[in-house]
Amino acid sequence: MDFQLSDDQRDLATGVREFCEGRFDRDRMRNLVDHDRKPGMVDKKLWQELAETGFFSLRVAEDEGGVGLGTAEAALVYEEAGRALLPGPLVATHLAASLGGELGAGAASGELIVGVVEGDASPILVEHLDALDVLLILDEDGIRKVAPADVAGTAVKNPVDPFTPLHHVEALPEGELVADAETAARFRREGAVLTAAVQLGIAGKLTELATQYAKEREQFGRIIGSFQAVKHLCADMLVRTEIARAAVYSAAVTLDDPVVGDAAVAVPTAKLMADDAATRNGKDATQVHGGMGFTWEVDVHLYLKRAWVHATQYGDADDNEEALAATL
Amino acid sequence: MDLRYTEAEESFRAELRAWLDEALPKLPPKPDRNDWPGRRAYDTTWQRMLFDAGYAGIHWPVEAGGKGATPTEHLIFLEETERAGAPYVGANFVGLLHAGPTINAAGSEEQRRKYLPGILSGEDVWCQGFSEPGAGSDLASLRCRAVRDGDEYVINGSKIWTSHAEVADYCEMLVRTDQDAPKHKGITWLIVPMDTPGITIRPLETVMGTSEFAEVFFDDVRVPVANRVGDENDGWRVTMVTLSFERGTAFVSEVVASQRLLHELAELAKKVTRKDATAWDDVALRRELGHLTAEFEALWALTKWNVSEAARAGMPGVGGSVFKLRFSETKQKLYELAHRLLDRAALVVEDVAGLPSGDLMDERLSSLSYTIAAGTSQIQRNIVGERILGLPKER
Ligand SMILES: Cc1cc2nc3c(=O)[nH]c(=O)nc-3n(C[C@H](O)[C@H](O)[C@H](O)COP(=O)(O)OP(=O)(O)OC[C@H]3O[C@@H](n4cnc5c(N)ncnc54)[C@H](O)[C@@H]3O)c2cc1C
Numbered sequence: 001m002d003f004q005l006s007d008d009q010r011d012l013a014t015g016v017r018e019f020c021e022g023r024f025d026r027d028r029m030r031n032l033v034d035h036d037r038k039p040g041m042v043d044k045k046l047w048q049e050l051a052e053t054g055f056f057s058l059r060v061a062e063d064e065g066g067v068g069l070g071t072a073e074a075a076l077v078y079e080e081a082g083r084a085l086l087p088g089p090l091v092a093t094h095l096a097a098s099l100g101g102e103l104g105a106g107a108a109s110g111e112l113i114v115g116v117v118e119g120d121a122s123p124i125l126v127e128h129l130d131a132l133d134v135l136l137i138l139d140e141d142g143i144r145k146v147a148p149a150d151v152a153g154t155a156v157k158n159p160v161d162p163f164t165p166l167h168h169v170e171a172l173p174e175g176e177l178v179a180d181a182e183t184a185a186r187f188r189r190e191g192a193v194l195t196a197a198v199q200l201g202i203a204g205k206l207t208e209l210a211t212q213y214a215k216e217r218e219q220f221g222r223i224i225g226s227f228q229a230v231k232h233l234c235a236d237m238l239v240r241t242e243i244a245r246a247a248v249y250s251a252a253v254t255l256d257d258p259v260v261g262d263a264a265v266a267v268p269t270a271k272l273m274a275d276d277a278a279t280r281n282g283k284d285a286t287q288v289h290g291g292m293g294f295t296w297e298v299d300v301h302l303y304l305k306r307a308w309v310h311a312t313q314y315g316d317a318d319d320n321e322e323a324l325a326a327t328l
Numbered sequence: 329m330d331l332r333y334t335e336a337e338e339s340f341r342a343e344l345r346a347w348l349d350e351a352l353p354k355l356p357p358k359p360d361r362n363d364w365p366g367r368r369a370y371d372t373t374w375q376r377m378l379f380d381a382g383y384a385g386i387h388w389p390v391e392a393g394g395k396g397a398t399p400t401e402h403l404i405f406l407e408e409t410e411r412a413g414a415p416y417v418g419a420n421f422v423g424l425l426h427a428g429p430t431i432n433a434a435g436s437e438e439q440r441r442k443y444l445p446g447i448l449s450g451e452d453v454w455c456q457g458f459s460e461p462g463a464g465s466d467l468a469s470l471r472c473r474a475v476r477d478g479d480e481y482v483i484n485g486s487k488i489w490t491s492h493a494e495v496a497d498y499c500e501m502l503v504r505t506d507q508d509a510p511k512h513k514g515i516t517w518l519i520v521p522m523d524t525p526g527i528t529i530r531p532l533e534t535v536m537g538t539s540e541f542a543e544v545f546f547d548d549v550r551v552p553v554a555n556r557v558g559d560e561n562d563g564w565r566v567t568m569v570t571l572s573f574e575r576g577t578a579f580v581s582e583v584v585a586s587q588r589l590l591h592e593l594a595e596l597a598k599k600v601t602r603k604d605a606t607a608w609d610d611v612a613l614r615r616e617l618g619h620l621t622a623e624f625e626a627l628w629a630l631t632k633w634n635v636s637e638a639a640r641a642g643m644p645g646v647g648g649s650v651f652k653l654r655f656s657e658t659k660q661k662l663y664e665l666a667h668r669l670l671d672r673a674a675l676v677v678e679d680v681a682g683l684p685s686g687d688l689m690d691e692r693l694s695s696l697s698y699t700i701a702a703g704t705s706q707i708q709r710n711i712v713g714e715r716i717l718g719l720p721k722e723r
Contacts, residue, residue: 001337001400002330003629003636009329072329211717226720228706231713235653238712242650243626250629253331260331266629269622321618324625328594328617 003249005076012069013076016053020084023049026299029085033162033302040131041163042088042113051110055081055090056097060108066097071190075197075252082201082278085302087163089128091194091313092116095187096136099179103134103145116191119144119172126153127309129167137172138184144175161305189267191314193255196248196274199310202303203244203277207237209300210285213292224288233284240277247273265327268320275317278307331632333404340397341404344383348412351377355415361690362538368453368495371418375450384448385424387575392432392440393448399575399639403631406580416581419492423447423454427500429573430517434558434566443498443519455496457487457520457544458567464489465707467502468511468564472546474503474518476553476560481505481518483526483549489701493529493542496522506561517563519555526550536677536693574648576634579655583631586662587624592684593617593662596669600683607669616665623658627651649703649711656698656705663692 005013024046032043050056058074060066074094081090096107096114106112112133117126119139126135132148153167179187211234214225224230251270254261282304286293293300311317333341356373359366378384387402388394397405410416417424428447431439446452463470472485483503490499499520506514520527526549531539558566594617597607607613634647666688667674673685674692699705713719 001333001632001636002639003632004640005329207717211719214719223720225713226722228710228722231717231719232706232709234717234719235709235712238717239650239654242647243623243630243654246630246633247622247626249329250331250626250632253329257332265621265625268618269625269629272619272622273626318615320622321615323618324621325594325614325618328591328621 003253009073009076012073013080016077016080017083019053020080020086024084024086029302030299032087037162038131040088040113040128041165042128042131044131046086047088047113048110050086050090051108056094056110057108058094060097060104064100065105066108070256071193071252072249072256074194075200075248078194078197079201079204079248082198082306083205085163085202085205085299085306088131089113089115091191091198092136094194095191096134098190099143099183103178106133115148116187117172124169124172125156125166126151126169127164127166129153130155130165136178137175138187140181140184142177142181142184143179143187145178146173146175150175161302161309163302163306164309188314189263190255192267192271193248193251195310195313196244196251196270199271199274199278199307200241200244200248202307202310203237203241203274203281206278206281206285206300206303207234207241209303210234210237210281210288213289217290230288233288237277237281237284240273240281244270244274244277262327265324268315268323271315272317272320272324275307275311275320279304279311282307333400337400337404340401341408344405344408345412347381347383348408348414351381352412352414364492364495364539368419368492371415371420372450372453374415374418375420375424375448379449384450385428387573387577388428388448389432392428392444399577399635402575402577403580403635406577407584410581410584419453419495420447420450422456422492422496422500423452423498425573426456426570427454427498427519430500430566430570431519431557433569433573434517438554439519439557446497452497453492453495454498454500455490455492455522457490457493457499457501459489460486461488461543465704468515470502470504470515472501472503473507474505474516476505477550479553480550481516481553481556483518483520483546483551485546487544487546489532489541490544491541493522493544494531494539498522499544502563502567505563509561512564514561515563515567516560517557517566518551519557520549520551524549524551534693535696536690572643575638576631576647576651578648579627579651580631582659583624583627583655586659587628589662589666590617590621590624593666593669596684600669600671602671613665613668620658620662620665623654623661627655627658630654646716649708650716652703653705653708653712659698660695663688663695667692 054067057066058069062068093107093114097104107114113131114134115128115132116136119137129148135146135148137144150173153169156166156168159166214230214234217224247270251266254263254266285300289298292298359370385394386397386405390396431443460470460472474481474483499522501518501520502515503518504514505516526547528545530543532541532543533539600607670685673680673683676685677689678686
């Protein structure tokens with residue numbers, strides 16, 4: 001057993017972090033949300049760059065033109081996506097790349113932007129609809145494919161996360177069945193782990209933002225991070241992040257190598273712990289920033305709002321707790 | 329990241345399992361909770377069995393008489409012994425996890441020869457005399473003093489919360505040997521035989537009404553200078569050396585035990601009734617069980633993470649405080665849930681109406697100490713904030 005990053009995994013994570021810092025730094029992130037909102041909030045040029053870096057083809061076999069890596073590596077990549085607050089249906093498109101055929105190839109290469117929605121959701125809110133080339137519906141029978149143009153929806157005026165535009169849809173079109181129920185279940189499992197990885201990145205970034213502010217801001221003639229009430233908030237943020245990290249990596253490794261654990265426990269654990277870390281860290285990071293934390297200008301709310309979006313995807317807290325209780 | 333055990337690790341596990349199958353039935357019956365001499369005998373009998381089988385001091389270096397196991401083998405050892413229902417380290421805790429490793433690292437050859445074999449064989453039980461009435465979280469402010477008189481130290485003062493003091497043969501002690509030096513610089517680490525004249529033990533009653541720890545008074549207690557480990561006034565550093573033996577395995581048994589308890593509580597929830605349904609039908613309660621399942625699964629993953637980190641680095645990472653914080657608070661939540669399940673049966677610290685309220689409430693009470701002993705949660709948060717996140721100290 002060696003549950004630590006290998007050299008290759010470390011290099012991969014560092015490489016992706018550098019890529020994100022180079023191509024989607026804070027200025028570009030703020031520019032997208034403050035000045036230059038794109039349809040569906042997907043920057044197509046950036047999307048193409050992400051595709052070239054392997055964001056979508058990461059787990060596609062090498063002889064099929066992919067990178068041929070596992071879920072563990074994908075988790076490291078998506079953690080960085082969370083840190084950088086990369087927008088768009090990244091996980092959905094990544095999962096679609098595993099479907100093969102034209103759809104899979106298009107998703108892997110970045111030509112197709114693919115979204116996912118749960119068929120039995122209520123209300124049905126489709127993310128990034130204006131940017132999508134394909135929408136996949138997950139339900140009991142499997143995965144159905146619909147053309148975004150066939151989705152009759154009303155754009156939501158005030159989505160909570162400015163990076164995640166939503167369309168309210170009364171009824172989804174029938175669509176064409178493209179994968180069976182087993183594949184849909186796999187989508188949910190892998191989607192949960194990769195989304196948990198994104199949340200892990202968000203949780204870690206929020207810990208950094210809060211700690212950094214706590215080291216700079218002075219009140220009563222002291223650095224606020226020296227006050228225990230503030231220090232302990234930061235400490236709790238770190239603890240949540242590290243617990244989530246262990247859970248997410250462990251679930252990812254378990255999906256790659258099922259004999260090492262029980263995916264039925266590991267997957268909902270990862271999602272639950274990472275959702276909890278990201279959302280609660282968002283609240284605490286806001287508190288540490290005081291009045292600044294309540295401003296649009298400080299990035300904390302953007303991370304918190306994104307965390308709220310992810311917390312509803314591929315299983316929310318209620319689903320995960322019930323799934324875990326069922327294993328007892 | 330590889331969660332697969334190697335072939336060598338798996339065969340270590342298989343051998344251990346086979347031995348446990350054969351050895352555990354030979355254990356004497358478990359003594360009563362408050363029968364401390366009986367508990368000492370039980371714990372040391374088990375230690376002797378481990379010793380005879382070559383498992384004593386599993387994580388100690390071979391030179392010290394241990395097995396020199398890797399951190400991962402130590403993890404497997406603790407996991408398997410707990411799963412098999414073997415006794416907890418109990419009265420052997422201080423000897424095996426604190427005093428022994430410290431003497432091995434910082435003691436003289438003679439001290440190693442004199443004290444280590446008795447710890448490994450279960451012959452000698454040790455206690456830890458660090459905390460004082462005036463020195464808890466701020467341990468370095470301790471005042472119990474030792475004054476040099478020829479080739480002896482004369483100790484005066486008192487220690488408190490000394491677990492197993494009544495049944496211990498030796499005490500690892502921190503004493504003040506320089507009143508004037510800065511507080512960390514005037515402390516010395518001493519070995520004190522508990523039968524030395526001048527020692528008085530006053531058992532303290534815990535919230536459970538038991539007496540697992542005591543206050544210990546020292547009146548002109550004389551020990552040879554040869555009982556000093558490390559240099560005079562260098563005791564703080566010697567103590568810090570002890571901490572460096574932690575390999576991420578400190579709570580392995582307890583995580584495994586907590587996971588088992590979760591399953592037991594789920595069974596209990598399916599049995600006990602609330603109005604016209606079972607407790608399990610209560611969504612809030614069931615989800616809390618689900619949530620705690622995630623917590624312990626994540627803590628188990630973090631254990632493997634920390635153990636692997638220690639195995640690679642050859643020394644502990646900074647993760648100990650992170651783990652202790654989350655684990656102690658989560659384990660308290662587990663017993664809060666047990667309490668909730670028991671409803672009014674929680675008012676009884678013995679089995680009632682066919683419910684296991686005896687053990688559960690005993691542990692419920694005991695769990696109040698998890699966030700206090702071995703560094704309170706507040707102190708752990710200071711450590712995480714200052715040493716990991718680099719936030720400034722208060723003063
Ligand atoms: C079951 C049990 C067994 C024990 N066994 C042993 C043993 O065998 N040998 C031994 O030497 N000791 C032992 N101890 C002692 C234990 O290590 C101390 O109780 C612990 O370190 C806390 O010290 P204290 O009790 O003096 O509390 P205090 O230090 O007085 O703390 C009181 C409260 O103040 C808070 N506090 C203190 N300082 C700070 C700070 N700087 N910032 C924020 N909050 C602060 C604490 O968190 C706590 O809530 C045992 C304790 C227990 C409960």
